[in-house]
Amino acid sequence: MQINVVIHGDCVEELRKIPAGSIDLVFADPPYNMQLKNVLYRPNNTKVNGVYDHWDKFGSFAEYDSFCAAWLGECRRVLKDTGSIWVIGTYHNIFRVGNIMLNLGFWILNDVTWHKTNPMPNFMGTRFTNATETLLWCSKSETSKKYVFNHKIMKRYNGGKQMTSVWRIGLCTGAERIKGADGKKAHSTQKPEELLKRVILSSTNRDGVVLDPFFGTGTTGAAAKKLGRNYIGIERETGYVEIARNRIAGIGELWEEAGWLEEEKNIR
Amino acid sequence: MQINVVIHGDCVEELRKIPAGSIDLVFADPPYNMQLKNVLYRPNNTKVNGVYDHWDKFGSFAEYDSFCAAWLGECRRVLKDTGSIWVIGTYHNIFRVGNIMLNLGFWILNDVTWHKTNPMPNFMGTRFTNATETLLWCSKSETSKKYVFNHKIMKRYNGGKQMTSVWRIGLCTGAERIKGADGKKAHSTQKPEELLKRVILSSTNRDGVVLDPFFGTGTTGAAAKKLGRNYIGIERETGYVEIARNRIAGIGELWEEAGWLEEEKNIR
DNA sequence: TATAAAGGTGAATCCGCAC
């Protein structure tokens, strides 16, 4: 099995080629099935650039469920018994995804709330500002007790207090947000590296293998490399694959701040 | 239909007696199905293990799902078309509940995160401190556009800025926590009144009817009365019914702070 | 050059009525 590669192909199809019990961690940021129907304007009459990508369109809940059962089932197969999985979503999809994961036998360890520091407001005043996304962190089954959790490292990362399941992190904007040749965002839903840093730092060891079946522009690979972990990315869109490969190739330095990489063993 | 009463009886059975389309708001704090450890043991006290684990777990999920589909279906029936429903839960049950609500046709408006200011730490250091519960706020269907949301009131309540879907509220402790004759807490999962205050203030008008099918010690009734709303509580346990009735009877004053009750019409 | 003002934007299930 090749590691530190971006595989260009269909998610489920490529997952099937990966040997059973070979992966330490899965991070998955699947399509959310947003079901946006109208155009939304801000009070100043500018248009909100919503997610209308073709890859986020599903005909029904049944179709979406069936897709998720397929890729989640494969993820469970390729995980080591000591491995774990993170899946991110919003209320649009996370209750479908969570239900399927439970039915497949995954065991929820935490439902982590990404509390966005700068969410988009609800312009029309019809609901509360939607300020979160949810990350489900699961072991392979109820009896998988030896999953990796770097408690001491995360406690130190959090300033000496045990880290909770609420993470205050800003949106991916500014220099971190990858732009295309036209100056517009290259991907509708790029995640902040800080999110992946916490995921990988908390639930893998050095030299572990992280698999991301919806690689996009490669945030998971970038964070894995900076933390001294290995990655396998699967992505269907040619454009994203190219961006991800270039992005990761350009990474020279690891994240050494606070000595995570040097001192991990001592802290642990 | 009687209002401002605590009905002693089975949840689904009593819900069936309530006329269709008569309720403005449902708040439900159902049993959380804390992993049903007991079903992993057979009547002869031998432990279910091996390949049977998964089947049994799914079996217990099915039982919980069927119970939830029953009471949630009845709640949907008794709601006005302009009504809405709140359901609170943790990762143990909210993904089952959310999935069922979607299948019943409810339309998610927000997934509100109750961010506990003082959660119980994870003593073993095996996971992140579980610091949240989730509230699902839903309208009756996708086409129910006229649900109540007091945007301006909530914005004012939040100090002039739009309220987000993350609510920082402490656990129900101290004087607010109802104690039994033995000095121990009367109910294991009593919710803070602040939580119910936000729920009722945001999504009902004065004189609306709030139904709580798992009334417990009556927090929903107490908050409703203090906010000038009507309540109907259903509770199976005799002890809780008595506590709730006494608790609500003892409420004399309404919540007048910041002039919510007097000025609601003007703010709105 | 420094500071201020103006403009852009983010996984969003975002109006209500008359015709």
Place this chain on the structure above:
DNA sequence: AGTGCGGATTCACCTTTAT
């Protein structure tokens, strides 16, 4: 069901332009 139109509605952060 679809269209058209009057009217109400936003927060944090970053970039660009103006003073």
